[in-house]
Amino acid sequence: MTLRLFDTATGEVRDFAPLEEGKASLYVCGLTVQSEPHVGHVRSAVNFDVLQRWLRHKGYEVTFIRNVTDIDDKILAKAEAQGRPWYNLAYDMHGELTRAYAALNVAPPTYEPLATGHVPEMIELIETLIERGHAYAAGDGSGDVYFDVRSWPAYGELTHQRVDDMEAATDADPRGKRDPRDFALWKGRKDSEPETASWPSPWGRGRPGWHIECSAMAGKYLGPAFDIHGGGLDLRFPHHENEQAQSRAAGRPFASYWMHNAWITTSGEKMSKSLGNSLTIPNVLQRFRGIELRYYLVSAHYRSHVEFSFEALEEAAAGFRRVEGFLDRAIALAGPEDAGVGSELPQGFVDALDDDLGTSAAVAVLHDTVREGNRLLADGTDVDAVQAVLGSVVLMLDVLGLNPLDSAWGSDGGEDDRLTDAVDALVRGLLDQRAAARAAKDWAAADAVRDQLKAAGVEITDTPDGPKWSIS
Known part of the structure; x- marks a missing residue:
């Protein structure tokens, strides 16, 4: 097309x-x-x-x-x-x-x-x-x-x-x-x-x-x-x-x-400076990551009017975190090496962007592909199929500027990064406690740690390389 x-x-x-x-x-x-x-x-x-x-x-x-x-x-x-x-x-x-x-x-x-x-x-x-x-x-x-x-x-x-x-x-x-x-x-x-x-x-x-x-x-x-x-x-x-x-x-x-x-x-x-209803980027980024705000903006077709609200931004951010969750699980299974190399963009994604830069339709294809990837992960038998889906997802995210593996989203050594490091250390400490409880066959204690993390919005996924965590 x-x-x-x-x-x-x-x-x-x-x-x-x-x-x-x-x-x-x-x-x-x-x-x-x-x-x-x-x-x-x-x-x-x-x-x-x-x-x-x-x-x-x-x-x-x-x-x-x-x-x-x-x-x-x-x-x-x-x-x-x-x-x-x-x-x-x-x-x-x-x-x-x-x-x-x-x-x-x-x-x-x-x-x-x-x-x-x-x-x-x-x-x-x-x-x-x-x-x-x-x-x-x-x-x-x-x-x-x-x-x-x-x-x-x-x-x-x-x-x-x-x-x-x-x-x-x-x-x-x-x-x-x-x-x-x-x-x-x-x-x-x-x-x-x-x-x-x-x-x-x-x-x-x-x-x-x-x-x-x-x-x-x-x-x-x-x-x-x-x-x-x-x-x-x-x-x-x-x-x-x-x-x-x-x-x-x-x-x-x-x-x-x-x-x-x-x-x-x-x-x-x-939204304009003259009306006084503007939401400056530094203020928004105190509540959401840049990649989440970009996903929110990309999800709407460029010619569609968007009524901004933090509730809508939160909903979009949750949707993008599901994509990130798939990436984490797929990489843990299939490996991060050369993700996207040799893969192809889904035809529906290509058709959407060729049709007047239809990013909203392209994002829908992205989520369909992620759902298929999650189904394959749940089955857990076809690593090659997971690798193929992972590659397609990475290519789509690259085109949309949303690939969390891109170095452009890397650490800048700022306060947010120090906060992330601190949270990671705390979660890892709890995961170590859970691992010790499981080794001692104290399943009640292990489940209590998992429930504590889940209540805090932290999802745990057990993989062959150990437990992985993400914000749910």
Whole structure:
């Protein structure tokens, strides 16, 4: 089956046909680093991480760009409110974002460009738009430069809107605009803004508008045309609409496919920093492991809205722990050597991901396979069959970024790891007591230890190599 993707520009599921055979180019709008990332932010990162993993599994050479917006009105406002330099805030929050990605095993992109490092490319693109008659410098002395939406007849084609039906762009003072819907390409520096937050330009000192950043960085690293542009559903308008318009008006074909992940909501509202209902990654990771949060996000199709709750996350975590339990038992029986080597992905799993990255259906196949593996383990006679199922499960987990055997989920020497070591030592001590009781044929004492551990949520599995424990 050919990989098929839902293109939000056309509203249709289309066969993926890259511009260059054997290669796939992907640009995803990253975050504006104004504060700590929340669950809604990392959903987009996880979804497109699965996409790049699947493209690579299918044999494509992937170039994946995910930018960081490190200069923006919100960054300046937040930094001023906190009494710190804007670049200090952006640097710290970029570090938080990097740690959040790592905690959820989001693979690094090919490049992660910063907006502040690409101002010359933005100025060059703006100059091209002015030369082509699609942009103009404001006549009010502000130093602002705007895209002329009326000059581009195709404006609105991404979101299927007429210009007259659109609301005014609120990114700059409307006094210098020919049309209230014209959006800012360059913002002249205001006296109230720090000098460091501006760059020299043909229109005076200033800084880029939000939309021009992504067009310039996509053009630099992927060229004038590339395969897939992705991001959150909330970016379709105005951000992606404006990106496409200014890029194509400058003579760049831009993206062939548009993919947008849906929101995560809390109490029916989009999870966002502005609403104050965000759940930051460090806070969530105090209650759940990163691999459990990733499993929760992967289990939903990327275009489905998710109503977040800790109860739903706990249910998902329990489901993933059952997968881990199978891995532990299967490895104990069949051995960990080269798990996955020589195995194949189940056809149902392949078909699910080829059908618009259907991770929810793929996870269902994963659990079906684990159930079959548990049946074989219960029978306990066909080690080769267990090894085959183990290999398939490991391959599926690798594609989804959920393989607990992956070194990316390894120890970082932090507090959580010390806590895990302490729990393991306590459990091992009780298991030694149980083993001693069984050796003395004191079955009542042995059963009492087992019941004590079970009451604490610890499951014991007796294997030929000794007892194994897991959290039930």
